[in-house]
Amino acid sequence: MKRYLHSDVLAILGLVGLWLLFFWRLFTPVAADQASLAQGDFSGQFVAFGAYQYARLSEGEIPLWNPYNNSGLPFIADTQAAVFYPPRLLTIAAARLAGGWSYHALELEMTFHVLAYSLLMYAFARRLTLRQPGSVFAGFIAAVIAGYSGFTTGYPLLQLALLEAAIWLPLGALGVLEATREQRVRWPWLLVTGLALGLSWLAGHPQTSYFMTLLLVAYTAYRCFSAGVGWRSFVLMVAIFGAVAFALSAVLLLPGLEYLTRTARAGMSYDAKGNGFPFQDIVQFIFPEIVSVFSPLYAGIVGLVLALIAVVKRQPQTAFWATVALVALLWSLGANSPIYPLFYNLLPGSAYFRGQERAAVLVMNSLAVLAALGAVVLANWQSRPASAGARLRSILRLLFAICLIFAAFVVAAWLGARQQYDDIVGPVVRSTAVAAAVVAVISYLTSARARAQARWLLAAVLVFELFAVGMDAEAVYDPVPPETQLSMTPPPLVAAVLEDSDGVFRVDGFRGLTDNFGSLYGVLDMRGISPLFLDGPYRLIESEKINPRAWELFAVRYVFSDWQELPIPSTIVERGEDRYGPVNLHRLEDPRPFAALLYEASLVDDREAALALAADPGINVRAVAVLESAPPVALPGEAPEETQATVTAFKPERIEIAVRTPEPAILSLAHPYYPGWAATLNGEPVEIMRAYGALSAIAVPAGEHRIALVYDPFSFRAGALVSAAGWAACVIMLLAFAVQGRFGRRA
Numbered sequence: 001m002k003r004y005l006h007s008d009v010l011a012i013l014g015l016v017g018l019w020l021l022f023f024w025r026l027f028t029p030v031a032a033d034q035a036s037l038a039q040g041d042f043s044g045q046f047v048a049f050g051a052y053q054y055a056r057l058s059e060g061e062i063p064l065w066n067p068y069n070n071s072g073l074p075f076i077a078d079t080q081a082a083v084f085y086p087p088r089l090l091t092i093a094a095a096r097l098a099g100g101w102s103y104h105a106l107e108l109e110m111t112f113h114v115l116a117y118s119l120l121m122y123a124f125a126r127r128l129t130l131r132q133p134g135s136v137f138a139g140f141i142a143a144v145i146a147g148y149s150g151f152t153t154g155y156p157l158l159q160l161a162l163l164e165a166a167i168w169l170p171l172g173a174l175g176v177l178e179a180t181r182e183q184r185v186r187w188p189w190l191l192v193t194g195l196a197l198g199l200s201w202l203a204g205h206p207q208t209s210y211f212m213t214l215l216l217v218a219y220t221a222y223r224c225f226s227a228g229v230g231w232r233s234f235v236l237m238v239a240i241f242g243a244v245a246f247a248l249s250a251v252l253l254l255p256g257l258e259y260l261t262r263t264a265r266a267g268m269s270y271d272a273k274g275n276g277f278p279f280q281d282i283v284q285f286i287f288p289e290i291v292s293v294f295s296p297l298y299a300g301i302v303g304l305v306l307a308l309i310a311v312v313k314r315q316p317q318t319a320f321w322a323t324v325a326l327v328a329l330l331w332s333l334g335a336n337s338p339i340y341p342l343f344y345n346l347l348p349g350s351a352y353f354r355g356q357e358r359a360a361v362l363v364m365n366s367l368a369v370l371a372a373l374g375a376v377v378l379a380n381w382q383s384r385p386a387s388a389g390a391r392l393r394s395i396l397r398l399l400f401a402i403c404l405i406f407a408a409f410v411v412a413a414w415l416g417a418r419q420q421y422d423d424i425v426g427p428v429v430r431s432t433a434v435a436a437a438v439v440a441v442i443s444y445l446t447s448a449r450a451r452a453q454a455r456w457l458l459a460a461v462l463v464f465e466l467f468a469v470g471m472d473a474e475a476v477y478d479p480v481p482p483e484t485q486l487s488m489t490p491p492p493l494v495a496a497v498l499e500d501s502d503g504v505f506r507v508d509g510f511r512g513l514t515d516n517f518g519s520l521y522g523v524l525d526m527r528g529i530s531p532l533f534l535d536g537p538y539r540l541i542e543s544e545k546i547n548p549r550a551w552e553l554f555a556v557r558y559v560f561s562d563w564q565e566l567p568i569p570s571t572i573v574e575r576g577e578d579r580y581g582p583v584n585l586h587r588l589e590d591p592r593p594f595a596a597l598l599y600e601a602s603l604v605d606d607r608e609a610a611l612a613l614a615a616d617p618g619i620n621v622r623a624v625a626v627l628e629s630a631p632p633v634a635l636p637g638e639a640p641e642e643t644q645a646t647v648t649a650f651k652p653e654r655i656e657i658a659v660r661t662p663e664p665a666i667l668s669l670a671h672p673y674y675p676g677w678a679a680t681l682n683g684e685p686v687e688i689m690r691a692y693g694a695l696s697a698i699a700v701p702a703g704e705h706r707i708a709l710v711y712d713p714f715s716f717r718a719g720a721l722v723s724a725a726g727w728a729a730c731v732i733m734l735l736a737f738a739v740q741g742r743f744g745r746r747a
Contacts, residue, residue, distance in 0.1 A: 007136040015122060015143055018463060019115045022148060022471055026107055035472065036482040037107055042158040043486050044515025044529055047106050049081050052519040054092050054101040065652045065711045068518035069528030071537045071554050072672045076716050077259035078532050080161045082204035084251050103482040110157055117167035118147030124170040125372035127177060134379020137455050141306065142372035144462055150288055150298030151364040153470030161204035166361045172196035172216050180223035185233055188737040191730060194244025201249035207353040211362050215324060222320045247726025254719035258675065264538040268354060270344065276334020276356035286403065287431045290424040293475045296360040299367040301434050302462035306374030307367050315373040321366045328362035379455055381446045392446055396439045407432040434465045490521040493576040493585050497523055497558050504594040504647045505557035510545055512560025512583045526554040536694025537672050539611055552621055553614065553692060555670035557591040595645040595657050597665040598625045600637050610693030625666040626692045631699040633664035653711040660704045667698045667707065676713025681705050
């Protein structure tokens, strides 16, 4: 036992050392050597939303609504915001202790997730190969592949929610493995699986968590079948860890489900969802970086060879993981393969997601496990006949010959057209050299003179090839410190908008502000890059990039644009630049107020008709409210004199308006219509009507009134109650089972 613990400690220290090496430019205090994650989704989506989350939680407030992007959205329901993801809450607490939110705070969160991923995969592979010679080596191989494969170190580092949802897969599989290690189910381990799955769903990438859920259900079925456990136990096991996962993540899932059905994605067609890898991406199993910027199918030549060894030698569980890898690979091709159309029509939930290439998460995890199983075979090769080693060496030499021939053709083509092939000749030559090293090392390890310690040479080759592809990748990192990557203080153009404190208004930040930086700087932007955009506002706003009708409906006062003159009267008040070039800040001369009293209504039958009429330039939306039902007051048809509608208080979840009108009116608000918002008029509840197919309106009788709108969604309250009870019960049970020793192996 001491020997095993000593080996595990050394392996874990080795993994920590590799982690420090891989991300050393994010850790170094030397500014000239520092790098940072490239701008894009990481900065524009996750850093910006994290800043808003930090600001609200630091004030002791729960960020239910975000008014700063997409004309306003239910922040708690936007899954990628990950409002209650425990590691994010730790990041926010650490940032607060360090003096404030920063770009680097989220970078560190990313790096610790990569470390956790490698360590969790080590734990799973180690337990999977327990008591077999070479188990520590196998766990190390699987951990390196999980932590530093082309999948992990590519776009998931920038699309943070995907990475953070994926890393819990080994922990969930470990719970299933331990629960079914004996013929009698060890039920406490299902809490571990439920905890892992719940954390994945809280991390904010539902598609990845969906893939993980499918895998854990399939793995449970496979383990129950292998152990002779009955189908009733299988159903109960899935029900237990599924219920635990749902309870832990209900605070996000219930608002998220409510939101999803109302977003622009709800109506996406099969063609929009069926995108996946082109077939040529399969080449990147061996030659990364020659087809696309990222190489998510690259597990290293070492990993691929070890996985093939496991399949050929039919190691225990190989059939399951090889099947998962193959099915997931075909799924990742999207509509290019018949597998996805089959699942799209038959598998519940699969039709909700686009970007089928993300099934690569299952491919990579399966290859990591298969490589661990192959590593055990290789570590025990001396017990096999000499002829087996000869056959393996012959196969490897054939594979190397194929790589060499391909490389020769590429080099020859490069010599004739250097500019055309300059980007791929390096990766091809590197992979060919790695293939030569793999042939040499495995040939030695399968020979009679091989020593057990020499197997770590193969681990060194794996580290070299994966680090050579992912470390300092140009598509992921910029050679600048994080402080200069993105300023946490508003740039001059944005600061000019913030100086205007006259009432509530929005901007069109397609240029100048961009991305979700409205949330970072506290500017109400009618646009944003959050993938979940309410359908009604999206259709009104995103139909045109220069959209005066949307400016009118959404109370836009400032427009960032490279245009010198807009289609409606405006004045350029500031000039500057954004990352795309010169940009002007226009102030509209006659912007619509956030709250306006209207005295005429046009009734339509449904939302589609309302959206169409709202976009009709023949309708004066400043005078006419487009409604889907008759208002409960009689409108005069003409606007009287001396009316007033003033926003007296504006907070994310509460808006207060003072109204004075001599005639009944419709209070039209440049605020999205969404369930969970409730209104009162002089303290009495009133109905919020949908106007223009996307916005909110309230019928107001003649007189002076105080109107308040409050966002307090039932979906959040119900989800919070379920999650609070779930977390409390889960922690108590885990502690109780640990104290009682019920996680231990029975005699």
